[in-house]
Amino acid sequence: xxxxxxxxxxxxxxxxxxxxxxxxxxxxxxxRLSRIKNDPSLPVRAAEACLRLGGLPATALDRxxxxxxxxxxxxxxxxxxxxxxxxxxxxxxxxxxxxxxxKLWVLDQLxxxxxxxxxxxxxxxxxxxxxxxxxxxxxxxxxxVVVVDGVGExxxxxxxxxxxxxxxxxxxxxxxxxxxxxxxxxxxxxxxxVNEGEYKVMGLAAWGSPRYQDAFAKIVRLHNDGSxxxxxxxxxxxxxxxxxxxxxxxxxxxxxxxxxxRWDLASDRDRHYADVAASLQVTLERxxxxxxxxxxxxxGATSLCLAGGVALNAVANARLLREAPLENMYVHPAAxxxxxxxxxxxxxxxxxxxxxxxxxQSAALGPAIDPARAWDLATSLGLHPRRLDDxxxxxxxxxANGKIVAHARGRLEWGPRALGQRSLLADPSDRxxxxxxxxxxKQREAFRPFAPAIRERDMADYFIxxxxxxxxxxxTVAPIQPSMHEQLAAVTHEDGTARLxxxxxxxxxxxxxxxxxxxxxxxxxxxxxxxxxxxxEPIVASAEDALGFFLRHPVDCMxxxxxxxxxxxxx
Amino acid sequence: xxxxxxxxxxxxxxxxxxxxxVVRKLHQFALAERASMVDMRQAARLTPSPERAAAxxxxxxxxxxxxxxxxxxAQEVARTSSLPAPGALRVDTEHLFDTLGEVAFLAFVHxxxxxxxxxxxxxxxxxxxNGRDKDHALxxxxxxxxxxxxxxxxxxxxxxxxxxxxAKAAVRRAFWWEAKRRWLRSGRTVATAIYFVCSWLLYVVxxxxxxxxxxxxxxxRRWQQRPNALT
Ligand SMILES: [Fe+2]
Ligand SMILES: [Fe+2]
Ligand SMILES: [Fe+2]
Numbered sequence: 167x168x169x170x171x172x173x174x175x176x177x178x179x180x181x182x183x184x185x186x187x188x189x190x191x192x193x194x195x196x197x198r199l200s201r202i203k204n205d206p207s208l209p210v211r212a213a214e215a216c217l218r219l220g221g222l223p224a225t226a227l228d229r230x231x232x233x234x235x236x237x238x239x240x241x242x243x244x245x246x247x248x249x250x251x252x253x254x255x256x257x258x259x260x261x262x263x264x265x266x267x268x269k270l271w272v273l274d275q276l277x278x279x280x281x282x283x284x285x286x287x288x289x290x291x292x293x294x295x296x297x298x299x300x301x302x303x304x305x306x307x308x309x310x311v312v313v314v315d316g317v318g319e320x321x322x323x324x325x326x327x328x329x330x331x332x333x334x335x336x337x338x339x340x341x342x343x344x345x346x347x348x349x350x351x352x353x354x355x356x357x358x359x360v361n362e363g364e365y366k367v368m369g370l371a372a373w374g375s376p377r378y379q380d381a382f383a384k385i386v387r388l389h390n391d392g393s394x395x396x397x398x399x400x401x402x403x404x405x406x407x408x409x410x411x412x413x414x415x416x417x418x419x420x421x422x423x424x425x426x427x428r429w430d431l432a433s434d435r436d437r438h439y440a441d442v443a444a445s446l447q448v449t450l451e452r453x454x455x456x457x458x459x460x461x462x463x464x465x466g467a468t469s470l471c472l473a474g475g476v477a478l479n480a481v482a483n484a485r486l487l488r489e490a491p492l493e494n495m496y497v498h499p500a501a502x503x504x505x506x507x508x509x510x511x512x513x514x515x516x517x518x519x520x521x522x523x524x525x526x527q528s529a530a531l532g533p534a535i536d537p538a539r540a541w542d543l544a545t546s547l548g549l550h551p552r553r554l555d556d557x558x559x560x561x562x563x564x565x566a567n568g569k570i571v572a573h574a575r576g577r578l579e580w581g582p583r584a585l586g587q588r589s590l591l592a593d594p595s596d597r598x599x600x601x602x603x604x605x606x607x608k609q610r611e612a613f614r615p616f617a618p619a620i621r622e623r624d625m626a627d628y629f630i631x632x633x634x635x636x637x638x639x640x641x642t643v644a645p646i647q648p649s650m651h652e653q654l655a656a657v658t659h660e661d662g663t664a665r666l667x668x669x670x671x672x673x674x675x676x677x678x679x680x681x682x683x684x685x686x687x688x689x690x691x692x693x694x695x696x697x698x699x700x701x702x703e704p705i706v707a708s709a710e711d712a713l714g715f716f717l718r719h720p721v722d723c724m725x726x727x728x729x730x731x732x733x734x735x736x737x
Numbered sequence: 738x739x740x741x742x743x744x745x746x747x748x749x750x751x752x753x754x755x756x757x758x759v760v761r762k763l764h765q766f767a768l769a770e771r772a773s774m775v776d777m778r779q780a781a782r783l784t785p786s787p788e789r790a791a792a793x794x795x796x797x798x799x800x801x802x803x804x805x806x807x808x809x810x811a812q813e814v815a816r817t818s819s820l821p822a823p824g825a826l827r828v829d830t831e832h833l834f835d836t837l838g839e840v841a842f843l844a845f846v847h848x849x850x851x852x853x854x855x856x857x858x859x860x861x862x863x864x865x866x867n868g869r870d871k872d873h874a875l876x877x878x879x880x881x882x883x884x885x886x887x888x889x890x891x892x893x894x895x896x897x898x899x900x901x902x903x904a905k906a907a908v909r910r911a912f913w914w915e916a917k918r919r920w921l922r923s924g925r926t927v928a929t930a931i932y933f934v935c936s937w938l939l940y941v942v943x944x945x946x947x948x949x950x951x952x953x954x955x956x957x958r959r960w961q962q963r964p965n966a967l968t
Contacts, residue, residue: 201775202828248943248950259936321961337960359825393959426812426822539787546791700801702826710782710790717798 172511181504188520233506234292238319292318299509300471301328310461315474316346371447374440392460499581532578540709562683584697586677763811770804844907
């Protein structure tokens with residue numbers, strides 16, 4: 167039974183994934199275990215946790231595969247530094263140190279850290295890893311595959327044709343032209359942290375009107391053949407990895423928003439920035455539509471797999487499915503670089519002759535909570551834990567009574583979205599609860615929406631449209647039925663949509679049980695679902711993380727496996 | 738008088754006088770507290786004892802609160818002085834429990850808490866003498882916790898290492914370990930400066946390649962077809 171470990175690291179969000187005989191048995195982001203948000207370091211903890219879950223020692227691995235080619239990447243970085251001479255003087259020492267100091271030797275480091283034979287460690291191309299993660303875990307046997315990210319080795323956008331076991335590259339657009347880096351530049355312009363604030367930009371867009379489309383047409387030119395080109399005068403990502411945009415962008419769109427200012431969307435100043443976000447969103451959607459149409463033309467396929475960080479833009483994904491010549495569409499739940507670990511592992515596994523992994527059944531691919539440890543620790547903390555026979559019903563009753571429940575059950579989710587295994591759950595109709603979560607627990611901007619989780623079979627009652635390959639993984643949005651806006655008031659975004667998750671017992675059994683229990687209590691089969699983490703922290707993984715969260719944040723109750731904690735009322 | 742106390746006393750008027758310096762210092766403390774929170778949560782996950790894990794989680798909770806308090810105050814000072822708001826709290830940690838083991842980790846934490854407490858006490862004196870009530874109150878709240886951290890880590894240390902003498906020896910080792918680390922860190926700072934100078938010299942040499950690369954390997958636009966490989 168061939169066993170393959172896939173690794174992504176050293177850019178953003180490192181991760182490990184284990185395939186045994188073609189089956190995806192575990193996939194974990196390093197940040198969940200190291201507790202450093204978006205931890206890019208070599209994911210040794212994640213790799214070891216995957217091996218523990220697979221019941222294998224590292225010596226049993228047939229291959230360890232890194233998700234990009236270090237030498238090709240070095241070539242691109244050096245070429246870019248020389249091309250932009252002398253403007254790259256500031257970046258040169260750092261780029262050289264990070265490439266030659268660590269990144270170039272990653273395969274040797276992996277062999278040493280995991281204790282595997284160096285001959286078993288290899289690498290695959292960055293965009294091929296992305297494409298494989300999307301296509302081979304999709305429900306399709308023939309699909310167009312589009313990868314859009316910041317940059318891999320050279321490519322920042324690539325089109326592929328996936329058919330059966332084959333994945334054929336058709337065309338690429340290369341760095342410095344990049345939709346991912348365009349999005350990053352505007353994220354920084356709006357005063358958010360790059361690689362973290364992109365969701366905020368997407369949420370903000372719904373509050374603005376896209377009145378700067380003409381300006382954006384100058385920044386990025388969209389061609390009839392589906393390709394695009396950045397006007398590099400507006401950018402600085404070739405010479406400044408921190409900011410990504412140049413003074414010309416501020417001349418065009420006005421001064422950047424200083425980071426850290428409180429948002430006030432009633433003010434002219436912030437409405438302007440919301441309009442910039444809305445214009446970016448529309449431009450991105452048009453660019454992605456061009457790429458998708460081109461990919462469909464080249465492949466003749468009517469299914470699309472989208473991967474790369476840009477594929478996490480759920481609003482754009484919904485528009486693609488609506489307007490491109492597509493019947494269905496799939497986005498891997500960890501579409502960003504973490505997902506490359508899965509793709510790399512699949513490619514090597516197929517080379518070893520294993521069966522195809524088949525469609526992703528569930529994103530619950532990480533470690534579960536240790537119930538004995540959770541009990542002992544909760545007792546030591548004096549939290550008076552209770553064991554429940556029917557946790558889902560107790561949880562549903564608490565939600566129905568307006569409580570905010572921290573729900574940590576089952577195996578940890580893979581990817582940036584909490585899908586019910588490590589979630590905060592609450593009543594989807596109560597605006598006050600939403601305010602409480604936003605202000606007190608998450609301390610995040612009020613314009614950011616919360617997402618609903620709904621029983622799959624009930625979707626049509628609450629949303630316009632039907633389930634598709636993306637809805638189980640929260641990678642798309644759908645309009646809420648106008649008659650349901652009040653019932654779903656806490657999860658209806660400014661534009662009347664929601665980034666929904668459709669739930670089945672196969673994909674998220676614990677959350678499905680809560681939704682069933684809600685209907686048994688004559689409540690709608692919907693909950694507000696947001697990730698279980700404090701501000702600036704990775705999603706909770708272990709019992710210790712969950713209890714640390716419970717101490718710090720004023721949630722009403724917590725479900726840790728079948729252990730129930732309730733916050734004592736203030737005397 | 739210990740070196741930390743002496744240095745803090747000498748530097749207090751310089752550090753706390755200018756608003757910009759206050760914002761920077763408070764933000765640095767917030768970052769340190771946040772890193773300490775992550776260290777303590779990691780310790781809670783790794784220790785075999787649920788009792789110690791509980792104590793570490795409580796400790797982590799204090800540090801999270803301290804980080805929040807320092808950041809709030811830094812933001813407030815920045816706002817009232819029209820200075821740029823301090824950035825979000827990014828965490829860096831050296832995973833000390835992993836590398837040191839529980840006894841040495843506890844010794845290190847105990848030593849760090851004691852040092853921070855002494856340093857903070859000198860700030861207290863200065864704030865009191867200079868009528869800085871808000872800052873005094875902030876450090877007052879933090880100090881109460883730091884004293885508790887110093888005590889409980891020592892109690893655990895005695896328990897784990899078997900005797901008070903062994904605990905004291907572990908704290909001494911932590912002192913030397915930290916001193917060595919500082920020495921290496923300063924060496925790294927010097928090495929980095931030398932590296933930057935050398936790499937810029939190399940960068941100038943690159944000038945020769947600029948026309949060649951621009952001609953032979955220009956940045957590519959629009960669709961590229963690579964010799965495709967089937968897998
Ligand atoms: Fe990528
Ligand atoms: Fe502290
Ligand atoms: Fe402390």
